Amino acid sequence: MSDIQKDTPLIEMRDISIAFGGVKAVDRASVDLFPGEVVGLLGHNGAGKSTLIKILSGAYKRDGGQILVNGEEVTINNPRDAKALGIETIYQTLAVADNVDAAANLYLGRELQTAWGTLDDVAMEAEARKVMGRLNPNFKRFKEPVKSLSGGQRQSVAIARAILFNARILIMDEPTAALGPQETTQVADLIKQLKKDGIGIFLISHDIHDVFDLADRVVVMKNGQVVGYARTDEVTKDEVLGMIIMGKVPPAAIPGPGALQTV
Ligand SMILES: Nc1ncnc2c1ncn2[C@@H]1O[C@H](COP(=O)(O)OP(=O)(O)OP(=O)(O)O)[C@@H](O)[C@H]1O
Numbered sequence: 001m002s003d004i005q006k007d008t009p010l011i012e013m014r015d016i017s018i019a020f021g022g023v024k025a026v027d028r029a030s031v032d033l034f035p036g037e038v039v040g041l042l043g044h045n046g047a048g049k050s051t052l053i054k055i056l057s058g059a060y061k062r063d064g065g066q067i068l069v070n071g072e073e074v075t076i077n078n079p080r081d082a083k084a085l086g087i088e089t090i091y092q093t094l095a096v097a098d099n100v101d102a103a104a105n106l107y108l109g110r111e112l113q114t115a116w117g118t119l120d121d122v123a124m125e126a127e128a129r130k131v132m133g134r135l136n137p138n139f140k141r142f143k144e145p146v147k148s149l150s151g152g153q154r155q156s157v158a159i160a161r162a163i164l165f166n167a168r169i170l171i172m173d174e175p176t177a178a179l180g181p182q183e184t185t186q187v188a189d190l191i192k193q194l195k196k197d198g199i200g201i202f203l204i205s206h207d208i209h210d211v212f213d214l215a216d217r218v219v220v221m222k223n224g225q226v227v228g229y230a231r232t233d234e235v236t237k238d239e240v241l242g243m244i245i246m247g248k249v250p251p252a253a254i255p256g257p258g259a260l261q262t263v
């Protein structure tokens with residue numbers, strides 16, 4: 001990848017705002033994301049994390065602000081717009097079809113066909129094995145319905161589906177909240193693999209340890225505003241907790257509009 005490409009963020013959200021009734025759920029929030037980077041979004045319940053990324057995924061329409069993809073302003077009015085730009089969301093409640101196998105899930109709604117117009121199961125399974133082999137080499141249960149898979153395996157099916165359709169940006173909102181420790185490790189390995197492939201990931205998690213292990217940078221939100229931005233190798237977990245709880249920004253971090261004003 002050239003330096004020029006590396007210098008252009010995959011995503012730039014600038015001064016994004018949205019209100020529900022009178023409540024400013026997101027208030028002039030700016031975040032960016034580079035290729036191969038994991039950016040952790042942190043903050044208490046109701047801080048605005050999910051709302052901000054739902055604007056990126058097209059689930060909510062913003063009241064103000066701009067979104068740039070690869071340096072160019074884009075229009076995202078619905079999930080289809082976002083997908084067309086390579087932005088995919090992996091939900092905690094996984095959008096997988098339980099009664100069919102991994103290959104069928106990967107191609108759900110976008111099935112491959114043979115020259116005769118019938119479903120090309122052979123090609124779909126071959127592609128599924130290729131993508132899953134790259135993401136999760138231990139995965140062997142290609143013939144089983146997805147409902148019999150573990151949470152971590154289901155997660156990898158959902159991610160494989162996104163990758164197969166050229167996602168460049170993945171949004172993961174609490175991807176491990178419903179998973180056990182072993183499966184959480186599996187998802188962490190998946191994230192590391194996706195990074196190597198140059199995919200950018202917004203990771204929302206309540207587990208600051210998970211975020212520290214996986215994220216290159218963190219963005220802390222509070223009351224809809226960005227408190228600050230920090231590189232995980234330049235701040236301590238305690239400093240980030242101080243940002244989350246008090247809005248206090250340590251010297252190595254960059255303050256946002258929601259930073260505590262010290263008089
Ligand atoms: N569809 C909606 N209608 C009304 N208010 C909403 C809606 N979605 C979010 N909000 C409000 O916006 C604010 C931010 O919520 P959001 O879900 O983005 O927080 P969060 O940081 O993701 O929290 P959590 O950690 O609990 O998931 C909250 O006050 C919430 O009640």
Ligand SMILES: [Mg+2]
Nearest residue numbers: 049050051173
């Ligand atoms: Mg949320």
